[in-house]
Amino acid sequence: MKRRTFLQLTAGAALVGTGAFGIPAARAAGKDIVYLTPGLDLPFWRYLSKGVESVAKAKGYGFQALDSRNSPQTQLQNAQDAIAKGVAGIVISPTDSSTAPSVLTLAARAGIPVVIGDIGTNSGDYAAFIISNNYEGAKGVGEALATALKAKGWDGGSVGLVTISQARKNGQARTKGFRDGLAAGGWTGKEAGLQQMQAYTADETFKFTQDMLTANPDMRGLFVQTDQPAIGALRAIKAARRSDDILVAAFDGIPEFVDLLKSKQIVASGMQQPYLMGQKSGEALVTALGGGKVEKEVSVPILVVTSDNIDKELPTVKETVFANEMG
Structure with a gap:
């Protein structure tokens, strides 16, 4: 009798712990956002990463950036590791557009929303795509x-x-x-x-x-x-x-x-404005995690900075491009 009751409770818990998108309870409760990046040795990706991190931490999520070192195999392994740990969501800047679908497929199977921050994908499902023109x-x-x-x-x-x-x-x-x-x-x-x-x-x-x-x-x-x-x-x-x-x-x-x-x-x-792109990527992911409506594609303007207009553009550049690294 006790065993039957235990099994019934377990089954009930499984039903309650699975959301509308089939996300297992442990994953639905995840409080970490992971950013899969082509290579943190390039300043652009570091600035974008800081933008995602700023939103994640402001919204109470943990954050980790996983460096793919421009390798599709490393990118896929990083994705597998993140999914296995039950992260709440993923922002990815793919190593190239042809390697993104494999990551998107894995995340979709696990019920983990993905936002693409730059580069793009040849196919696959994602919550939002943040891109520059x-x-x-x-x-x-x-x-x-x-x-x-x-x-x-x-x-x-x-x-x-x-x-x-x-x-x-x-x-x-x-x-x-x-x-x-x-x-x-x-x-x-x-x-x-x-x-x-x-x-x-x-x-x-x-x-x-x-x-x-x-x-x-x-x-x-x-x-x-x-x-x-x-x-x-x-x-x-x-x-x-x-x-x-x-x-x-x-x-x-x-x-x-x-x-x-x-x-x-x-x-x-x-x-491009990578810090701003990272912020918009993080915001789109947090909105998706909360069940809100997310714009499928968001275009962030590019600043054409020249020798003639650098002084005028510099305040904006310091904030949205360099992630406030300049004094």
């Missing part, structure tokens, strides 16, 4: 570089691209936007080639830039599609003694860019 941001950079090249009388020279992975939807958008921006700005030269980053380091971009300079003596411009690697490009240009005849444009932003923009070593950078 990479096309428009890169188009603005292309137009700014074209204007600067024409002012120098260099609009007939070649321009090289060092890009993020073109398997990422945001990478595809940046490349198309930049090319369209050059054309809209009246640039008439040729392209000096395109190199895709794999390690996302300054040393990698240093080598890419060296190779482009050697192969293209007429190169007058270079677009580097993320922040820290742009420093490697500047080093390579300086080592080749080409600092006076190459204009560099970048994407995203780190505190070092402020002086580089003011000195015109970088003429323009399309700065």
Whole structure:
């Protein structure tokens, strides 16, 4: 009799402890938010992580960032570990758009909501997607570089691209936007080639830039599609003694860019607002966890910061781009 009563109580508890989305009681009660990031060695992802963390902690959740080290296998293992621990929710910036669906499938099976913070996915279910308008941001950079090249009388020279992975939807958008921006700005030269980053380091971009300079003596411009690697490009240009005849444009932003923009070593950078993106990702996830209505896609503006407008844009940049790391 006692055993029958125990079994009945257990079954009842199981029914009560399973929510409308089939989330097991232990997971539904989870109080941790996990951020799966491509690589915390890149400042952009650190700033986005801080944005997610600020919301998670303000709303009473624990927080942990798990570094995928630009490896799809590590990303999947991190996702499996987070799900096994019964986290409340996941924010993911995928290693690329083709690797996101496997994580989304695992989370959906476990009833754990996921918000995608940048990059995007080729398929799968998620609560919300927080994205920058990479096309428009890169188009603005292309137009700014074209204007600067024409002012120098260099609009007939070649321009090289060092890009993020073109398997990422945001990478595809940046490349198309930049090319369209050059054309809209009246640039008439040729392209000096395109190199895709794999390690996302300054040393990698240093080598890419060296190779482009050697192969293209007429190169007058270079677009580097993320922040820290742009420093490697500047080093390579300086080592080749080409600092006076190459204009560099970048994407995203780190505190070092402020002086580089003011000195015109970088003429323009399309700065996403990663801290703000992280905050919006965290807010969307917390709303989803509370059963609230979440906007499926949220676009965060990109600031096209140039040597001419850096002083005006700097207060906003310090807060939403650099996560208040600058004094």
